[in-house]
Amino acid sequence: MITVDKQSRVPVYEQxxxxxxTFIRLGIYPADSKLPSIRQITSETSVNVxxxxxxxxxxxxxxxxxxxxxxxxxxSKKALDNEAVTAKVKREITDAFxxxxxxxxSKEEVSxxxxxxxxxxxx
Amino acid sequence: MISIDRVTKKYGDxxxxxxxxxxxxxxxxxxxxxxxxxxxxxxxxxxxxVYGICxxxxxxxxxxxxxxPEIRQKMFYVPDEIYFEPFSTIEKMAKxxxxxxxxxSFSTMDKLCGxxxxxxxxxxxxxxxxxxxxxEMILGMSTMPDVLLxxxxxxxxxxxxxxxxxxxxxxxxAERNCSVIISSHNLHEISDIxxxxxxxxxxxxxxxxxxxxxxxxxxxFRLAFAEEKTQADFSGFDIKKFKGDGKIVTLSxxxxxxxxxxxxxQMNPLLLEKFPLTLEExxxxxxxxxxxxxxxxFS
Numbered sequence: 001m002i003t004v005d006k007q008s009r010v011p012v013y014e015q016x017x018x019x020x021x022t023f024i025r026l027g028i029y030p031a032d033s034k035l036p037s038i039r040q041i042t043s044e045t046s047v048n049v050x051x052x053x054x055x056x057x058x059x060x061x062x063x064x065x066x067x068x069x070x071x072x073x074x075x076s077k078k079a080l081d082n083e084a085v086t087a088k089v090k091r092e093i094t095d096a097f098x099x100x101x102x103x104x105x106s107k108e109e110v111s112x113x114x115x116x117x118x119x120x121x122x123x
Numbered sequence: 124m125i126s127i128d129r130v131t132k133k134y135g136d137x138x139x140x141x142x143x144x145x146x147x148x149x150x151x152x153x154x155x156x157x158x159x160x161x162x163x164x165x166x167x168x169x170x171x172x173v174y175g176i177c178x179x180x181x182x183x184x185x186x187x188x189x190x191x192p193e194i195r196q197k198m199f200y201v202p203d204e205i206y207f208e209p210f211s212t213i214e215k216m217a218k219x220x221x222x223x224x225x226x227x228s229f230s231t232m233d234k235l236c237g238x239x240x241x242x243x244x245x246x247x248x249x250x251x252x253x254x255x256x257x258x259e260m261i262l263g264m265s266t267m268p269d270v271l272l273x274x275x276x277x278x279x280x281x282x283x284x285x286x287x288x289x290x291x292x293x294x295x296x297a298e299r300n301c302s303v304i305i306s307s308h309n310l311h312e313i314s315d316i317x318x319x320x321x322x323x324x325x326x327x328x329x330x331x332x333x334x335x336x337x338x339x340x341x342x343x344f345r346l347a348f349a350e351e352k353t354q355a356d357f358s359g360f361d362i363k364k365f366k367g368d369g370k371i372v373t374l375s376x377x378x379x380x381x382x383x384x385x386x387x388x389q390m391n392p393l394l395l396e397k398f399p400l401t402l403e404e405x406x407x408x409x410x411x412x413x414x415x416x417x418x419x420x421f422s
Binding site for chain 2: 022028
């Protein structure tokens with residue numbers, strides 16, 4: 001279930017890549033599970049096949065997924081430890097904190113929000 | 124002020140628009156959207172006084188547009204299909220329009236030709252589609268209208284001319300307090316320059332609101348859960364559109380955005396993303412059945 005925002009400034013292949021990484025991180029696509037096919041994502045999103053292939057190719061190059069010819073693409077065993085996956089998360093968190101800092105939110109306020117979110121998760 | 128009051132227009136047995144009402148105040152740019160054949164052109168031509176209507180009334184500042192020639196002198200309609208006489212030029216057309224529109228300004232026309240870099244002595248039929256449209260728009264603006272009706276007027280323009288045209292319309296409206304109705308399929312553009320938008324869905328208006336409120340009371344969510352979910356799990360929501368494949372679900376919901384988000388969070392999703400709906404998505408939702416899996420046809 002990939003969705004694409006065609007008006008976003010983020011390139012479409014990048015959006016697809018990011019979503020697959022997110023789903024792998026969340027455990028929705030566990031190790032060795034089959035990813036939706038390129039053809040299926042094309043039908044769902046009306047995005048050009050080659051654009052989706054590019055997203056898959058980059059993920060494969062980074063070792064996040066592997067492809068079995070004629071069968072499909074699968075999540076790599078060590079995808080969760082993969083640098084491409086961890087780097088994305090770190091980048092996003094860093095961006096979020098930078099935004100907070102540039103909006104004039106203090107460190108104390110940030111940790112207050114942080115504690116609240118993690119507390120909700122424990123419930 | 125354009126007042127369209129309970130208007131019905133039939134062609135023989137075919138009803139193009141039925142009991143349709145809307146109002147366009149001065150200084151407002153109204154976007155008219157709807158599928159092909161929804162009745163947009165019929166409505167614009169009826170407002171322009173080209174077509175007589177079967178019932179209801181269309182007035183501009185209280186005057187009937189079909190029967191009052193004096194109000195039509197303050198109104199300009201740019202049709203979707205532009206026709207120019209063979210051998211005519213912008214200059215010749217200007218003289219023709221000046222005879223009909225008392226407010227016609229030759230100096231405005233000269234300046235606009237300069238901005239759009241159009242040769243006013245060149246034959247209009249040698250112009251490309253986009254250039255003809257620019258020429259017609261320049262002539263239209265030079266009549267200094269109080270009411271401007273544009274039918275697909277951005278069709279065939281390159282991005283730079285499109286930008287110029289947008290700027291020209293917005294500035295003219297701000298300066299002269301003109302009322303504008305624009306029909307377009309470019310929903311992105313409508314959200315850029317219009318302040319209100321009306322969606323025609325077969326004979327009638329199904330959505331009429333300010334551009335800023337378009338996504339009020341609707342929101343799109345994407346959720347991921349640890350276990351599989353079906354539509355039945357979301358029975359407590361007012362669902363406009365549901366797409367799910369097991370653990371990942373995309374939902375379009377009506378109702379208060381924050382309340383919906385709160386309720387969804389209580390279902391303990393692993394991931395919750397919220398997207399405001401664009402005009403295009405709302406259009407597609409209202410039209411329904413716009414998703415079709417063509418794979419089956421082509422395989």
